[in-house]
Amino acid sequence: MKSFELIKPYFIERRPDLIWGIAALLVVDAFQLFIPRIIKWAVDDISAMNITPAGLLTYALYILGAALMIGCFRYLWRVLIFGASRRIEEGIREKMFRHVQLMPATYFETFTAGDIMAHATNDLKNIRMASGMGLVALTDTIVLGFASIFFMGYINVNLTLMALIPMPFIAFFTKIFSKKLFAEYMTVQAGFSDLMELVRERFSGIKIIKAFNRENFESDSFCRGSESYVSKNMSLVKYTGLIFPMMIFLTNISLAIVIFIGGRQVITMTISPGDFVAFISYLGLLTWPMMAIGWVTNMIQRGMASVQRIEKILAHEPEIRNSDNALVPKKIFGEIRVDELSFNYKNKERQIPVLERISFFLNPGETLGIAGPPGSGKTTLVSLLPRIFDAATGGITIDGMGIKEIDLELLRRAISFMPQEPFLFSGTIRDNLIYGDPGAGEERLIKSIEMARLTETIASFPDGLETVIGEKGVYLSGGQKQRLALARTFLKDSPIVILDDPVSQVDMETAMAISETIRSLKGHKTIIIVSHRFSVFKHAEKIIVLKDGIISESGRHDELVESGGYYADAYEMQVTEERIG
Structure with a gap:
């Protein structure tokens, strides 16, 4: 039976328990079958008026003994067989x-x-x-x-x-x-x-x-x-x-x-x-x-x-997996090359193009800013680097190695990734901070908190790092959630850092302080930042502007401001809003 193939290995694993359980069940059945024979003897003796009170007591004791054995062995088979079924379920x-x-x-x-x-x-x-x-x-x-x-x-x-x-x-x-x-x-x-x-x-x-x-x-x-x-x-x-x-x-x-x-x-x-x-x-x-x-x-x-x-x-095989001969480099330095990269989302009826022929290059320690209007493919692009999705055409290499050839666990360990919508688990602040690096020491923990400008916030909680934040961080504000997710990203000591809109929910002063923190990582880590606040791009070596899934502009901050395109218009609007605010 095909359906049995799924549970077959677990049946084999629990075979000793099942065998002994069935043996105990057979003993119970044997005693159950024996009781009617005792009843027959007793009734025949009673009908023949050929029995004494002592004889009746003997038959009663036989039945009592059989009932006792049934009870003991029934307990045994229930523990063994039902216990095995629980283990099968667990497996x-x-x-x-x-x-x-x-x-x-x-x-x-x-x-x-x-x-x-x-x-x-x-x-x-x-x-x-x-x-x-x-x-x-x-x-x-x-x-x-x-x-x-x-x-x-x-x-x-x-x-x-x-x-x-x-x-x-x-x-x-x-x-x-x-x-x-x-x-x-x-x-x-x-x-x-x-x-x-x-x-x-x-x-x-x-x-x-x-x-x-x-x-x-x-x-x-x-x-x-x-x-x-x-x-x-x-x-x-x-x-x-x-x-x-x-x-x-x-x-x-x-x-x-x-x-x-x-x-x-x-x-x-x-x-x-x-x-x-x-x-x-x-x-x-x-x-x-x-x-x-x-x-x-x-x-x-x-x-x-x-x-x-x-x-x-x-039956659904993982689409994203290690190659047969996955590369396991001793160290990843953070050189990133994206070459003619295209990506489509698939739905039930058709493929929806999102990115088309994206190319850029980053030396280790350089910073790339990614700007563009909503829906232009920014989040999709940065999600392709840790292989949350896989591109259909084009290629991404890190230190000259195709990311599909690098061991998947090693690749993701080399990238600290803060997604656009930071997700927090329903534990303590400490649990969420060390999620990416459970072995991190207290000194590194404190430093990452300072980098995310979260020190005063944590100090305001009576339980500090042991504060329980609730499901999805329900007890925190949007900005506190974002900074906690940012601190978690900083704590993970990886050569590549990807930050998707890291300052969208914080005030201007905090945003500038976090920008300075990111700037301090230049030369030590390869950084990719997606943001709608263009001030965080001022010190980036390269900036690309995505529009309708293609690179419409590229250059440094000053060059793009002077170019008069989307970047310049959006930046001018942000500067005006800051002055008014």
Whole structure:
């Protein structure tokens, strides 16, 4: 079975636990099968009036001992088998998490965060149930079912054949329901993904919802999504709701047959009262395997649907990966060459051109400024250097080596990258600062804080560096978030520094101070700055202006101011605004 290939390695890894767990389960089944024999002996002795109170006590102790063994070994198999299923779930979850982290940014345009979260919760739970309780139910169905039928046949073959008349109907209905259940489970689990994404997006955008007074609208939207999910579940319930009542009905048909025919055989002395009672006990034991057929079908179909959904995610191979013979240079100096670089974003229908034939060169220690109107491709360009995206045509080299040939981990370690939208984790200030370099010492930590002009801000918090900033830094202002992300970038000691709009959310005085900090790195690090505040470009060796994905202007700050183009006009406007402010 193809779907088993995903969980096969984890089954093999947990094989000892599963083997011992099944062995314990078989012991439980053996004792369960032994109890009706004890009942037979007791009833026959009672019927014959050939037993003493001591004999009855003996039979009672036998049953008590069997019950004690059943309890002990049932505890054992639950720990072993359910524990193994939890480990299997853990292994698949970790594999899925690692795989998703390797995916490029474009991958998350196909799979939403809510969809991935649904896979990591609901789908993995279904796989755990199928590999745990499903295995137990399947074992009981085979072992307890066939053993019960054997002992029933041992008592009376004809009565057994009559009692098993409903069995073909169970097999027939199971086959019919299997295909229906699989399709319905796929629909339900896809609906759960949609609902998860709807909830995640609304909670992420709660400030916007409140600002625009859209609480009632979003509540109605959620209700519609929830109703859709419930509707899909109700469609599933039409099938799952039939399984267990049908199994109980067919089981009771067997019981009715046994009472009618077996009771007459007791009257005619064909079988003894003890055999009759034991037969009914074995039929009772057979009831669980008969019901388990429906339960196993239910869980296996749900588990297979979940496996296929997870396999769909794992089938996406990482587009950005190491080459077979990745280069691992001892040191990266920071020489950057971009040659005829073009890049297109892909959507479902077409490719959208973003950059076209971009070229520039930086010596180690030089600074490049990138300016341009919104949507001109600035952020995309700097995202290509650490291979967050990969360009389709043209090339980027660092120290003469193509970035696709350099070991990916080494490449990203050589670049300190501050994205346009700084993301902070819900930990402490210290946790966020040292994220890129967990081994950084206190001296370097303090220096990076000073470089980002964050010293006074941190000192104002009672807990200082241990201040918890909340999800996405909710307790910080926009400027504080940006400076914290900037300090994190400075702390990572890399030869190449990329800053995407590093001073957009700070006041003019702080922006000038940060600009001086960046200037102090000249000659020590290769720096690429994207900014709408052109004052940070004054000391850059090179500036390029992007417009509609191409380089429309290039030169030094003074040259571009005198050229009379977009850069000069935008800079003049900024100077005027500063004077007025």
